[in-house]
Amino acid sequence: MQVVLKETVYNLGGAGSVVKVKDGYARNFLIPRGLAIPATSGAKRHIEHIQRLAEKKRATEIKDASDLKVKLEALSLTVEAKAGERGKLYGSVTSVDIANAIAEQGIEVDRRKIILDHPLRSLGEHTVRLKIDPEVSAEFKVVVEPSADSDVQEDLSPIEEMVT
Structure with missing residues (x-):
């Protein structure tokens, strides 16, 4: 069945796109949720209207994403x-921890959009990427510091002397 998407649907297409999907997916998911309408001849005018609205919405989304990038x-x-x-973490700093730290600064982000190239398992400064939008991503620094109840010692030389 061919449908016209009213909104962008992940892994399917953008608003105004005419896509072919299984009948059940269209009837049971897309159409009842208002995400799509059946592709009929009368829907063509509606498609053009949706595309104009989608372009305006996309422009504002990109502007908002760029503003968020600057803040981050x-x-x-x-x-x-x-x-x-030795400065090694018990566990690791996860995307949830980073999202909570960002939320403390007054900016809400989805933890699933935080991209960690590797698990943060050591103290120090790390670069983290946030995919705000398919076209906009921000890189920022996260400093991992020991908590007050950590066993970190600033001077590691006494430990090295005990080992030798």
Whole structure:
């Protein structure tokens, strides 16, 4: 069945797109939720209207994403985590921890949009990427510091002397 998408549907298409989907998917999911309408000859005018609205909406989304990118890149995030003697974390700093740290700064982000190239398992400064929009992503620094109850020692030389 061919349908016209009213909104952007993940892994299917953008608003105003004419796509072919299984009948059940169209009848039971897309159409009842208002995400699509059946592609008929009368829907062509509706398609053009939807496309004009989608272009305006997309322009505002990109502008908002760019504004958020500027805010995020200016942020200095600090996350505290419990660490061992050599500065290695017990566990790791996750995207949930980073999203919570960003929320404390007054900016709400979806944790699923935070992209970690590798797990943050050590103290120090790390670069994290946030995919705000398919076209806009921001990179910012996250500093992982030991929490107050950590076993981190600033001077590691006594430990090295005990080992030798």
